[in-house]
Amino acid sequence: MNDIKKSNTNKMERMDADHVFQFSCSPGLTCFTQCCQDVTIVLTPYDVLRMKNGLGITADEFLDKYTLILSKEKRLIPLVLLKMGDQDKKCPLVTEKGCSIYEDRPWPCRMFPLDVNDDGTFRIIADRTRCLGLSSSEKWPISEWLIDQGIAIYEQMNDLFAQVTTPLQATDLDIDNPKIYQMTFMALYNLDKFREFVFKSSFLDKFEVDQTTVEKIKRSDIELLKFSFEWVKFGIFGQKTFAVRQRPEATSPSA
Secondary structure: OOOEEOOOOOOOOOEOOOOEEEOOOOOOOOOOOHHHEOOEEEOOHHHHHHHHHHHOOOHHHHHHHHEEEEOOOOOOOOEEEEOOOOOOOEOOOEEOOEEOOHHHOOHHHHHOOEEEOOOOOEEEOOOOOOOHHHHOOOEEEHHHHHHHOOHHHHHHHHHHHHHHHHHHHHOOOOOOOHHHHHHHHHHHHOHHHHHHHHHOOOHHHHEEOOHHHHHHHHHOHHHHHHHHHHHHHHHHHOOOOOEEOOOOOOOOOOO
């Protein structure tokens, strides 16, 4: 799961969804937007989709201007990080008034000051000595915080993404074809190009895709991203998420 990684003095906490914590964030706090500086934010495909749409730019433009892509030998899917400023290490999307794409901010920024433990419990990752919002009198049951921050769709899409990444972590794939790397990255992180691949190539002639699905992925970026996850599972793991169209048998000429 993507994360904001920042050193702090908090011990590991394990809070369930009913736990109540105190937090409020607003421009009136002297620490406002400091949490958006010198952090490592890993972006998922859904984060990239929402952010590039929020900015009104193409996936190519977003990936080039706002991300760092860290590849590792024999790692099929690279890490995609939000690029911080070279000098001040600040998020380039943050202004004095706050996040310029607040409605489309990524999962870690929505969760803050919380993060999720491996067992599904929660912990506070904000530094209590720096985050004045934790001293607020405003109280939040974690379950209500998740609803307020619009976490549900992010969790849904991240769970689907995990169906791709988790098997990769457990499997030692020996892939040396750069085209496979390029295709996988395009399908996951560049929906603009993946859409062209599906609708402007011979894709729909080669694979059986029912008309209902075709209409869904034409209209909805979310449905197209789900479709791309299924495509990667088919291409990399050989899962039967797609069926190849049977070519009609050639008829022999009459005697």
